[in-house]
Amino acid sequence: LDSGRLGPVRRLVNTLSPAEIGNLLESLPPGKREVVWGLVDPEDDGEVLVHVGDDVRESLIADMDPDELVAAVEDLDIDDLADLVEDLPDQVIEEVLKSMDRDNRERLEQVLSFPEESAGRLMNPDVVTVRADTTVDVVLRFLRLRGELPDHTDHLYVVSRRHQYLGRVALSALVTHEPATPINELIDDEQAAIPVTTPESTVANQFSDHxxxxxxVVDENNILLGRITIDDVVDIIRERAEHQALSAAGLGEDEDLFSPVPRAVRRRVIWLAVNLVTAFLASAVVGQFAQTLERVVALAILMPIVAGMGGNAGTQVLALMIRGLALGQVGASNLRALVWKEVRVASVNGLILGSVVGGVAWAWFHDWKLGLVIGIALMSNFLAAALVGVLAPITLRRLNLDPALAGGVVLTTATDVIGFVSFLGLGTLILLG
Amino acid sequence: LDSGRLGPVRRLVNTLSPAEIGNLLESLPPGKREVVWGLVDPEDDGEVLVHVGDDVRESLIADMDPDELVAAVEDLDIDDLADLVEDLPDQVIEEVLKSMDRDNRERLEQVLSFPEESAGRLMNPDVVTVRADTTVDVVLRFLRLRGELPDHTDHLYVVSRRHQYLGRVALSALVTHEPATPINELIDDEQAAIPVTTPESTVANQFSDHxxxxxxVVDENNILLGRITIDDVVDIIRERAEHQALSAAGLGEDEDLFSPVPRAVRRRVIWLAVNLVTAFLASAVVGQFAQTLERVVALAILMPIVAGMGGNAGTQVLALMIRGLALGQVGASNLRALVWKEVRVASVNGLILGSVVGGVAWAWFHDWKLGLVIGIALMSNFLAAALVGVLAPITLRRLNLDPALAGGVVLTTATDVIGFVSFLGLGTLILLG
Incomplete structure (x- = not known):
């Protein structure tokens, strides 16, 4: 690419799947990204747009003229198109809607009428349905007439005359049973349909649990509306994991590796500012002990250890709790048992590491009282970290705040403040008392 | 459960899928966990064991006698059984092998002969194969004779006489084509087979890219060995995400929410000890400035801000880089562009927050020189954090160390040391010079 010979690059890019092209584009800095995007086969443009994060998508769309965009997206599946619609310019949406036949337009509008991150947005209305009062042979003849099935069709759905969902028939059952077998006998009605308003996180859990x-997917009257496939669920699981990892640093999962500097600054500075407020809070606490620090400079030298180690111990508890909350394994029923376990772990760890730190401090500053002070302070901060590590994420969740986003800030504030107060407070009492 | 009436609990538990029961068991503290485990339908025992983390599995297996275990696992699929084998007592493995027929025993031994976390361990040898020189009608008759297909069969595989993989035929193609159609015409030979030694992370990426x-799955001679299905890939994706989230806190993804206290202490104390060494390193740096701190106590009060904010800014860069590495989006080719982008973001953020912090410090301590010192120190630490945030994970990866595990420790050490040196060093020069 650097050499400017685009022919081989074009050939290489177009051997990739749309998801791989999306991945490649996300890894390219601005400049190169636009060049490679121009080389992608226009037929793949729409699929590639579906497979990149919101930020990158925006940068790619900004690079296309309306005609190209209309051509790129008009052949997409309804669920993918619904995913893109918000990022398209109004003019393009209008063109696309005009180019669709009435059936598809109505389907798209229906999908868009459901709340974001619900089953309704994930589903594809393109399903193959059959009646219960027929035979394998009739169904096979119907399918041969119909031709190609929608991607990832593993079941046909059995519906009533009023299009109510009754059950499903596996393709594998169709091909392993005699032509005369009634469909009735092959229906699997154990799998309940997903109500259209189910949140996508619940959908993801159901898919992997079963x-x-x-x-x-059905509406409130059990009318079959569409079908959710595992490939979309895999995307949700990946997004959810990225969300958790990045939100701990105050970032969104759509953050572009090469987002423009002004945008990156704007987004990051907010989270840093929140952290700054809590840092000043901790400093203000330290400021209360200015006289002590002037007289015992060893306290100033050692104080980052107490705060930092408390933060580290709490982070371990927090990480376990956030996973537990995401999996639905943590709640009011086992809260007491969790606190009790973490308090015991923190006590033992506090005893071990408190003794080590105390011993080192004693040896370093030749002052056994200083060793005692830091040992006790570290133990107290470990206990506080365990309590905050368990209780903060649960409380945040109850307040409808994201524990993955806010948990770390709350924890660090607590372990800083408690660490400084206990260490400098004990220091004042024992060393100057 | 608390009331001791087990009948309703048993009924409730046995309406759940094995994965849901596993999830429930993981959320229960010791004591209750054993009680509920005793209520699970013995038929589901094996599947439940497959669906829980290593630690919890160990605790459940410890609770069963050998006969129960043999009964639980002998009906599992080969790939699931291979997954469990290492956790079973030798005596049970022997019994299970004895109870299997020769074919299945050989298959299990073959699967176990491949390295852990490779395609060979993920695959199920149970595949349905057909020949190319036949017709849809013949295949359908063969399938009707054969009866039920293995779970999640969406394709039949076409093999040569020597069992070499030639391509695949979708069930959906079988049911939509006329009986007389030659299988030849329906073969999709575009999807290359997965070599048996492929690492499971590559397998996961291929599944979601395509x-x-x-x-x-084939061996080095293109002989078909088995088949990997999306449900196992989803498990890998989830495990990988959990690994990333938990290893940032020095924990493994198999960590039990209720692991016994001695084990939890042993595991956590190692990571805390590593962090303690780096904390002492930072304190030793501060110790070099003891005389300065004695004379300007404001430096002691403000120093946690410089170190902490540098750590926060670096964490944002680190989180983006770790995701980029996991997705294969970060490497030598875009390293320079990444460094350049992050340096610019850090400069602007440093300018903004450095001014704010400098202004507050000036107002707080009525000393503009102190404001200048902390402002410059914060900016320098932001720049250092950007460089370390980009370069540390890439370097760790080159050294074959896990960036998700070690990245945070390296970053914090760097931002602590650089923060303290720049702040206290500048303070000594400007305030006492």
């Missing part, structure tokens, strides 16, 4: 490849 | 539901 090893589903696809699942029917 | 939206596969299943994929064939």
């Amino acid at each position: 090893d589903w490849l696809s699942a029917p | 939206d596969w539901l299943s994929a064939p």
Whole structure:
């Protein structure tokens, strides 16, 4: 690419799948990104847009003229198109809607009428349905007439005359049973359909709890509306994991590796400012002990250890709790048992590391009282970290705040303040008392 | 459960899928966990064991006698059984092997002969194969004779006489084509088979890049060995995400929410000890400035801000880099562009927050020189954090160390040391010079 010979690059890029092209574009800095985007086969443009993060998508769309955009997205599946719509210019949306036939337009509008991050937004209305009062042979003849099935079709859905969902028939059942077998006998009605308003996180959990490849979606009257497939669920699981990892640093999962500097600054500075407020709070606490620090400079030298180690111990508890909350394994029913376990772990760790730190401090500053002070302070801060590590994420969740986002800030503030107060407070009492 | 009436609990538990029961058991503290485990339908025992983390599995297995264990695991699929084998007592493994027929025993031994976390361990040898020189009608008759297909069969595999992999035929193609169609015409030979030694992380990426539901696994001679299905890939994706989230706190993804206290202490204390060494290193740096701190106590009060904010800014860069590495989006080719972007972001953020912190320090201590010192120190630490945030994870990866595990420790050490040196060093020069 650097040499400016685009022919081989074009050939290479177009051997990749849309998801791989998306991944490649995300890894390219501005400048190169636009060049490679221009080389992508226009047929793949739409699929690539579906597979990149919001920020990168915006930068790619900004690079296309309306005609190109219309051509790129008009052949997408309804669920993918619904995913893109918000990022498209109004003019393009209008063109695309005009180019669709009435059926598809109505389907798109229906999908868009459901709340974001609900089953309704994930589903594809393109399903193959059959009646219960027929046979394998009739269904096979119907399918041969119909031709190609929608991607990832592993089941046909059985519906009533009023299009109510009754159950499903596996393709594998169709091909392993005699032509005369009534469909009735092959229906699997154990898998309940997913209500259209179910949140996507619940959908993801159901898929992985039951090893589903696809699942029917119904409205409140049990009318079949569409079908969710595992590939979209995998995307949700990945996004959720990225969200958790990045939000701990105050970033969104759509953050572009090469987002423009002004945008990156704007987003990051907010989170840094929140942390700054808590840092000043901790400093203000330290400021209360200015006289002590003037007289015993060893306290100033050692104080970052107490605060920092408390933060580290609390981070371990927090990480376990955030995973537990995400998996639905943590709640009011086992809260007491969790606190009790973490308090015991913190006590033992506090005893071990408090003794080590105390011993080192004693040896370093030749002052056994100083060793005692830091040892006790570290133990207290470990206990506080355990309590905050368990209780903060649960409390944040109850307040409808994201524990993955806010948990770390709350924890660090607590361990800083408690660490400084206990260490400098004990120091004042024992060393100057 | 608390009331001791087990009948309703048993009924409730046995309406759940094995994965849901596993999730429930993981959320229960010791004591209750054993009680509920005793209520699970013995038929589900094996599947539940497959669905829980290593630590919890160990605790459940410890609770069963050998006969129960043999009964629980002998009906599992080969890939699931291979997953469990290491955790079973030798006596049980022997019994299970004895109870299997020769074919299955050989298959299990073959799967176990491949390295852990490779495609060979993920695959299930149970595949349905057909020949190319036949027709849809013949295949359908063969399938009807054969009966039920293995779970999640969406394709049949076409093999040569020597069992070499030639391509695949979708069930959806079988049911939509006329009986007389030659299988030849329906073969999709575009999807390459997965070599048996491929690492599981590569397998996971291929599945989500290509939206596969299943994929064939072959040996070095292209002989078909088995099949990997999306449900196992989803488990890998989830485990990988958990690994990343937990290893940042020095924990493994198999950590039990209720692991016994001695084990939890042993595991956590190692990571805390590593952090303690780096904390002492930072304190030793501060110790070099003892005389300065004695004369200007404001430096002691403000120093946690410089170190902490540098750590926060670096954490944001680190989080982006770790995701980029996991997705294969970061490497030598875009390293320079990444450093340049992060340096610019850090400069602007440093200018903004350095001015704020400098202004507050000036107002607080009525000393503009102190404001200048902390402002410059913060800016320098932001720049250092950007460089370390980009370069540390890449360097760790080159050294074959896990950036998600070690990145945070390296970053914090750097921002602590650089923060303290620049702040206290500048303070000594400007305030006492």
